Amino acid sequence: MREIEKLLEHIITRVSINLRKPYFDVAPYVRNLVPVDSHALYYAFYALTPNHPLYFSFKHSSLAGTYFLGKCEVDHSILYKSDIRGDELKAKGSTLEFDGIKVTLYDDEIIRIKDSMLVKTLVHANSHNPESLEIFRIINTVALHYSNIHGTTMEGCLLMPFATVDLSMCHDCVFGEFSYVQAGDLSHEKIEKGRIWVRAEGAFEFNYRFPDGVVDKYISLTPGSKPKGELIDFCESRKEDFIPIYSSVIPELGVEVPESAFVSPYAVVKGNCKVGNNVLVSQRAYIESSSLGDGANAQESCYIVNSTYDGMNVTAHGGKVINAHLGRKVFTGFNSFVRGKADAKITVGKECIIMPHTIIDAVEPITIPERNLVWGYITKQADLEANSLSLDEVAKIKGQFRLGNMSFDGLGSAFVKAFQNRIEHILEVNGAYCDCDDTKGHAQETQAISYNILQPYPEGALKGLCPTVTISPLVP
C-alpha cells in the first residue's frame, strides 16, 4: 500500500469519528475518487507577494494542483486542485468586536488544514469564527468537487460536490450536493442537497429547496463513482484549456490588462475578451469571448462565456455566466449557473442579486428587470414569477413570506441591506473602487506576484506526496 493510500484511510478514519452523529459513511464516497497516480501529476503553487504575510508549512500531505496564498499550514491532508486563499487573514494586533466584546489578535491569523481531504475546493479565509481568531481551521473534513469553504471554520464536516458553506462555524455537519448554507454556528446538522439556507440570528431566515430531480440533473454523486451531471460536464469540457497554462512557469496573458486591473496568469482568457479598469480575474477563472466592464470581478472557478458585464459585477467563486448581458452591479452568487444560449440569451438588469446556487438554464430568451432578487430554478421567462422579487418588495417583508419553494421569515429590509453591504465589501476588497493608494484591493495588491511551484515525489512509496516544506519570510 502506498503512503498516499494510507493517508486517505487515515483521513477517512478521522472524519468518520466526527460524523457519528449525524451518522454518515464517508468512505465509499472518497475511496477511488481520485486515481492514486493523479496526485503525482500536478504541482502545487504558492503565491508570493510583498503585500501578504508569508508562512507555509506542509507536512505529510499531497498538494497536487493546489494554489496557496497567505499564511498556511497543512498536515496529514490531501489537497487536490484546490485554492487556499489567505489574502483576507487577519493581522496580529487587529481588534474585532463580537456581541459587544472586544478582542485583539495576538498573532497573525493562519490557515491550518489537518487530517482533511479537499478536492477542487475553494477555501477563502475571512473567518467569521470569533472563537478561533488566530487559526482558521479545517480539521477532519472532506470537501468534494467545486465546494466552497468561505469564511467558515470546519471540524468534522463533509461537503458534497458544489456545496458552499459561507460565513459560518461548522462542527460535525454534512452538506449535500449543491447546498448553500450561511447560517452562523452549526453543529451536528445534515443539510439536504440543493437546500439554500441563509440565516442571520434574530434578523431573518431565507430557505429554498430545488424541485425534485433538479439537483440530480445538474450534480449527483453516488458512492464509488465520480460526480455526474450537467455542472460537471460543463466544467470538464473546458478542462483542456487550462493545460497549457499550468505547463508554463509564468503563463502569458492573452488579453490587454489596464494598469489598475489584475488577470491571474493562471486564468484562462480565450477568444476576444475585454478587461476594464480595476477588474480582478482570479486564478482558475475562465473567461471566453466576454467583456468585463470597469470594476468587475471574476473569482476562482467561475466561467464567463460569450457575455457582457457592464461593470462593478461580482461573479462569486464558481459562478457561471454564459450568453448573458449583466447590467451594472449585478451580483452572481457562488456556484450559480446562468446559462443562456445563442438563441436564448439572458439579460439581467442593473443591481440584480442572483442568489448563490441559482440555476437559470434558459430554453428561451429571459429578461430580468433591474434591482431584483433572483433564486431557485428558472428555465423560462415565466419562471421568474415564483423565483424573483424586486429588492423593494423584499425590503418590505416583515415576518413570514412564501413564494414557490422559497420561504422567508424576518425583516426583508435587513436581508437586502446585508446583501448590499456584502456586495459593496466585495467590490471594495477586490479593488473595484481603486483610484489611489488608499483604496487598493486584491486587483492591485496581487499585481507583483511570483509563483513557487512544488512538485511531489515522482516515484516510489511516497509517490504523490510532497516532501516536508517550510517557507518563512526573509527577515533582514
Place this chain on the structure above:
Amino acid sequence: MREIEKLLEHIITRVSINLRKPYFDVAPYVRNLVPVDSHALYYAFYALTPNHPLYFSFKHSSLAGTYFLGKCEVDHSILYKSDIRGDELKAKGSTLEFDGIKVTLYDDEIIRIKDSMLVKTLVHANSHNPESLEIFRIINTVALHYSNIHGTTMEGCLLMPFATVDLSMCHDCVFGEFSYVQAGDLSHEKIEKGRIWVRAEGAFEFNYRFPDGVVDKYISLTPGSKPKGELIDFCESRKEDFIPIYSSVIPELGVEVPESAFVSPYAVVKGNCKVGNNVLVSQRAYIESSSLGDGANAQESCYIVNSTYDGMNVTAHGGKVINAHLGRKVFTGFNSFVRGKADAKITVGKECIIMPHTIIDAVEPITIPERNLVWGYITKQADLEANSLSLDEVAKIKGQFRLGNMSFDGLGSAFVKAFQNRIEHILEVNGAYCDCDDTKGHAQETQAISYNILQPYPEGALKGLCPTVTISPLVP
C-alpha cells in the same frame, strides 16, 4: 539600498578578509556584474528523486536560475544560474580510507554554501577533502562565469571566469581565467590565467601555460565589465534557446530517448539528434544536430553541435565540441573548446584524452590519431606536434619531460592510469555500463525526477531574494 545589494557587499567583505594574502581586490570584479533586477527574473529549481537523500535549506539568499540536487544548505549567498549537484554526496555510515586511516561518516554529507557568490558556476560534489567528510563547504568564495568547483571544498577563494578547480581543497586562493587546477591541498596560492596544473603528490605533475594573448582572445575579465571573448560569445549566442525550456514546468523533449538513457528536460536538444542507450544529458547541456552513441554523456554546460560520438564518450562540465567526430571512449575535459568548422572538421581517434581546458580551434581539417593525450592550443594539424603525445609514449615518461609549453615531472604511467581510471569511474557513475539493477548510474537514477520551482520576492526591498525555505524528507 536593496537588501540584495547589501548582501553583495556582505559577501565582498567576507571574501576580502580571506584574500588578504595573496591580496586581491575582488570588489571591482563583482560589483555591477549582474544587474540587480536580474536576480528577480529567474527561478531556482531543485530536483526531487526517490534515489537522492533530500534536504534543502535556503536562508537570506538569492538563487536565481540555479539548479539543486541532493542535500544542500545555502546561507547569505548569491547563486546565479548555477548548478549545485549533490548526487555524489557520501552517505552516513560510509567508511573511507585516507593514507591508511579509516574514517566513517556520522551523517549524510551535505553541501553548505555560505557568504559566497556563484555566477553560472557548476558545483559537483564528490569531495576529496578528508578533513570535512560530512560537510562539503563553499565559504567566503566568489566563483564567476562558467567556473567549475568539482569535488573541491573552498574557503576564501576567487575563481575567475572559466576557471576549474578539481578534486582539491582550497583555502584563500585566486584562480585566473581559464585556469585548471587539480592539485590537492592548496593554500594562499594565486594561479595565473590559462595555467593547466595537474599534480598527484609523489607521483606526477603536469603543467601547461597558454601562449601569450591566447587566453585573452577566448576569455578575459576587466574590473567593472562583463567577461568578454570567444568563449563568452559562443555561449551567449545560444542563450536564447534555453528560454522556452525554462518557461515550462515540465519541458518536453525534442528527441527520442531509450529507456536506459536520460535527457534532462532542462537541456536544449535541437536539430536532428540521436541518443543511444545509457546516454546521460544533464540540465543546461546543449545538443544540436548531433549523434550520441551508446554510453556517451554530456554534462552540465557542455555544447555538442554538428558532431558524432561513437559511444562511451565523456564530455565533462563545460566541454564544447563542434563539427567533430569523436571515436569511442574519447574524453573531452572540462571547458575544452573543440571547434571544427564545416570545412575544417576535427576527427578524434578512439580513446583519446583531450585534457581539460584544451582549445582546438580548427582553421583546417584536423585528425588526431587514436589513444593520444591532447592539450594546449591547436588550430592546425601541425600544432599536434607540440600539443599531443600518444598514451603509450606518455606512459614511458619517467622524470622530467618538456614539449612546447608543457612540462611533466614524474611517472607518465601513473598519470595515464589515473586518467583512465577516472574516465572509467565517470562512465560507471553516469550509468554508461548499465545493463541491470546493479550497475545503475546517474542516467538511470535520475529518470524519475520532479522539479520544484522557487521564485524570489517579486518586488519591494527584498526583491530578488528568496524567502526562507526548508525542505526535508517526508518520514512516514
